[in-house]
Amino acid sequence: MxxxxxxxxxxxxxxxxxxxxxxxxxxxxxxxxxxxxxxxxxxxxxxxxxxxxxxxxxxxxxxxxDRDPIITTPTADLPPFPYGRVIAASAGDLDEDGTLEIVVSYRHPARTVPWDPRPLPVDSRGASAHLGVVEADGTPVWLARRIPHPIGAIAACGEHVALAYTGYETDAVVATTAATWHGFGFTVAPELAGDGQIGCADVDADGTLDPVVRR
Incomplete structure (x- = not known):
């Protein structure tokens, strides 16, 4: 909405x-x-x-x-992550409760589940791409089974995140987007096609960070 x-x-x-x-x-x-x-x-x-x-x-x-702002990409001190091979991670206060969550892009060997038997896209090693949110101690909050594209970079900007999409066999950025946390998952914005550098900046001077794509 x-x-x-x-x-x-x-x-x-x-x-x-x-x-x-x-x-x-x-x-x-x-x-x-x-x-x-x-x-x-x-x-x-x-x-x-x-x-x-x-x-x-x-x-x-x-x-x-009208002009590119200086952007930051919040890093993450990620605890042990048993759900797959981590591609990218960024920490932000998604639910605005004063504590940080960590947004993680990861891959693991593709597998079927009873509630979604359709095959997932995979890379040459048979790994599927996923996005998740964990608490600072590693407790899982939300782990997505399907995402639009593999995610090569993440910038957590409070309740919003900026995402850089890649291919399954390349690290090159093919599209970018932003997404808004809604408590259990993200609402994703329309994609911006092509390469771009993602980050966060307080563009509207309201004291909070906004997702930015420079290209």
Missing amino acids: IRALPLALLLAACSLGPPGAVVRDHGFLELRDGATVVARRPRAAGVSWTPSGSAVYLDDLWWAL
């Missing part, structure tokens, strides 16, 4: 707004920091709209960045 923009983002008395102000002008919504346009999206664009260049995921929508 798409959340409404916060009230602070809806208020813009003139073309020079405070940090985080959205100004509607020339057919675009513009996110501004003072006089500087930070990001924009077409006013008439739907939820499936995606930018062609660098992007930030704000309030469940993609915005086109």
Whole structure:
């Protein structure tokens, strides 16, 4: 479900707004920091709209960045992980309860289960790709059986994560996306096709990190 923009983002008395102000002008919504346009999206664009260049995921929508921010990729001190071979991991407070969770991309030998007998895509070693969330001590919170593509990089940005998709036989990034934690799984944003560098930055100056794709 798409959340409404916060009230602070809806208020813009003139073309020079405070940090985080959205100004509607020339057919675009513009996110501004003072006089500087930070990001924009077409006013008439739907939820499936995606930018062609660098992007930030704000309030469940993609915005086109006017300039690339400095991004960070939170690391993870991952405890022993018995569920497969770890590809990437990043720590963030997904449920905003003050403690960190770890988002993990991993692979393990493909296997069937009674509730999903369909075969999984696999790499040349017969391993399937998965995404999971564990607590800081390794206790599993959620382990996905199916994901859209293998995940080669993760940036946990609070309740949101940025993901870099790869192929099964290559580490090259083929697409990127963002996803929002909903307590037991993620709601995934529309994919951004092609290569990209993922990370986190506080683009709208609200004190929280946002998923960013630089490309």
